Amino acid sequence: MKILMASYAWPGGTQSFCVRAFKELGHDVHEVKVPDIEQFRRKKIVWARLLYFSPLDRLVTEALWKQFNRSVREAVTSFKPDVFFTINERYLWPETLKFIKEKAHCPLICWIADNPFDSRRFTCFPVNLAHFTHLFVGEPLWIPNIRMIASPEVIEVLHGAADTDVFGPVEVSDEERRKYDSPVSFVGHGYVLAEGYYRGRILEAVVEYGLKIWGYGGWEGYYRYFPSLRSAYQGESTSLEQTNIVNQMSSIVLNIVNPQCFTAMQQRTFEIAAAGGFQLADQRSEIDKLFPGGEIAQFTSREDLRQKVRYYLDHPSERHKLTQSAREIVLTKYTYLHRMQEMLEFVR
Numbered sequence: 001m002k003i004l005m006a007s008y009a010w011p012g013g014t015q016s017f018c019v020r021a022f023k024e025l026g027h028d029v030h031e032v033k034v035p036d037i038e039q040f041r042r043k044k045i046v047w048a049r050l051l052y053f054s055p056l057d058r059l060v061t062e063a064l065w066k067q068f069n070r071s072v073r074e075a076v077t078s079f080k081p082d083v084f085f086t087i088n089e090r091y092l093w094p095e096t097l098k099f100i101k102e103k104a105h106c107p108l109i110c111w112i113a114d115n116p117f118d119s120r121r122f123t124c125f126p127v128n129l130a131h132f133t134h135l136f137v138g139e140p141l142w143i144p145n146i147r148m149i150a151s152p153e154v155i156e157v158l159h160g161a162a163d164t165d166v167f168g169p170v171e172v173s174d175e176e177r178r179k180y181d182s183p184v185s186f187v188g189h190g191y192v193l194a195e196g197y198y199r200g201r202i203l204e205a206v207v208e209y210g211l212k213i214w215g216y217g218g219w220e221g222y223y224r225y226f227p228s229l230r231s232a233y234q235g236e237s238t239s240l241e242q243t244n245i246v247n248q249m250s251s252i253v254l255n256i257v258n259p260q261c262f263t264a265m266q267q268r269t270f271e272i273a274a275a276g277g278f279q280l281a282d283q284r285s286e287i288d289k290l291f292p293g294g295e296i297a298q299f300t301s302r303e304d305l306r307q308k309v310r311y312y313l314d315h316p317s318e319r320h321k322l323t324q325s326a327r328e329i330v331l332t333k334y335t336y337l338h339r340m341q342e343m344l345e346f347v348r
Helices: 014-024 037-041 046-050 054-079 094-104 125-131 140-149 174-180 194-209 240-249 268-275 285-290 302-314 316-333 336-347
Strands: 002-007 028-033 083-087 108-112 134-137 154-157 182-187 211-214 250-255 279-282 297-299
Touching (some): 002 014, 014 083, 014 336, 028 054, 094 125, 108 125, 108 336, 125 140, 134 140, 134 336, 154 336, 174 240, 182 194, 182 240, 194 211, 194 250, 211 240, 250 302, 250 316, 268 279, 268 316, 297 302
Parallel strands (some): 002 028, 002 083, 083 108, 108 134, 182 211, 250 279, 279 297
């Protein structure tokens, strides 16, 4: 099958994991990639800094969107896909989706990983939803709102997964061990928004247990309210490979879901388990459905988190037992190969 994919630059790697899974399943994949304007902004050069001037930033962004949508339409004409696939809106215009439907006469699949009605993240996602034939949704509670404005052939819940080429036990050097070993760790974005304050307020409760925070952007913005985070933040981001080592080397990995998810979890749940790490997650009902044997330990409050951190630090054998069980479940059910195969079966 020929799959055309609109990809985007996100450090979590979901799009590349999907591409690899499609190819391993024997499909021909063609990617149209969105220019990474965020990466350009971070460059310490004059032209990049000018993009912080809002009117100029808007002009450049709109020009990139226009070029991206033109590239997608050109790929539809030349590649002639059997399936079009994207994750979230990703700079697609409704008229581009309409063009794909009319030109290629193929299924249009969207895997919704973030709340489509979050205006900070998206522009025309609510309009785009009406043009997809198949929607796969990460959070079940988003579906009622989606059904109000879209009626695709299929709306199904599809959670995240782990790419076992990246996340799994690895040999760790002495230098890496000294750097990434910790009693308690967290890897994630700071945001400098309400989402980040949610995480910061939880994290400050366990700083005293040797917490290390790794992540890109924003953590310094919380020191005013959570000064203890200053000693915990390591001051740098981690690559996917480094995150895998953090997951493996930490006694406890905190899994604090973005609060836009009310019942579901993000892909870190599966990645920590695949890495062989022990995790404590803030409670989500979908975790209980996917790991019904209690393989993923959960906390319900800051005080509950403190109690469970103390308990599991003192009971390594229990951590090991849960870790082994969770890893086995992920490897047999929740890899990207499983997810993409499940998705295509729904389409067929």
